[in-house]
Amino acid sequence: MSDWHKSSYSGGTNECVEVREHEVGADVRDTQHRDQAELAFPSGEWQGFLTQLRS
Template sequence: MSVVEGTWKKSSYSNQKGGNCVEVAATSEHGAAVRDSKRRDAGRLEMPSAEWAAFLHAVKSAEL
């Protein structure tokens, strides 16, 4: 998968004081990629859309 350039979005829960910061981007295969906004060069985790949807569901329902 490859990230669609210019699509990285920082979490609204991230703060400007150096707290836990996460960015998410769409991929060209309709999936998602996640990275640490403070260490962008450290790599990213990419997943297909079905896995991203399952992850979001688990987070929203407090399963994670």
């Protein structure tokens, strides 16, 4: 599994999200609450989300 990285869509403030992509999808978490829950997205949903962001 890859390491967490800050989203390129996050600004320069402390209000960011981090993403960890892996072979079955991606996990997303709030940088201000790393110890709390994260969202898990299956690969197809994650790719669809990225496609929408880029369009």
